[in-house]
Amino acid sequence: MFLRLLVGTSTIFISLILGAFALAVVGYNSPETLSTMLAWARDLKGVITSTGIDPKYNIWVELLLEERQLLFMFFTIAARILLALLAAPFMSR
Known part of the structure; x- marks a missing residue:
């Protein structure tokens, strides 16, 4: 059980680091793509906040x-x- 908790926690931590790294790579190599993605996020925020809550x-x-x-x-x-x-492929039951 402890091993499963350790693997789950480390996966979350590694994905946060990889996500930040991927964001930086896209921003450095293709700033226009990142700008477009930011516009999509802005539109998504508009959709989320206009749901009639x-x-x-x-x-x-x-x-x-x-x-x-x-x-x-x-x-x-x-x-x-x-x-x-x-x-x-490496995780087997």
Whole structure:
């Protein structure tokens, strides 16, 4: 059980690092692509905040959710998927 917890925690940590690295690589090698992705994140934030949620809650979503966070989450999730695909052949039950 401890080994499973260690593997899960390390996967999350490594995916955060890989996501940040991938974000930096895309920004350095193709800034126009990163700018386009940031515009998509801005549009996604607009979709999320215009869902008709009670204003009492929606104001917090608008205040706390930023485009940069959404973009970083995308790269982190992509890194998680990549790590899972790479680790799948080695993980056996």
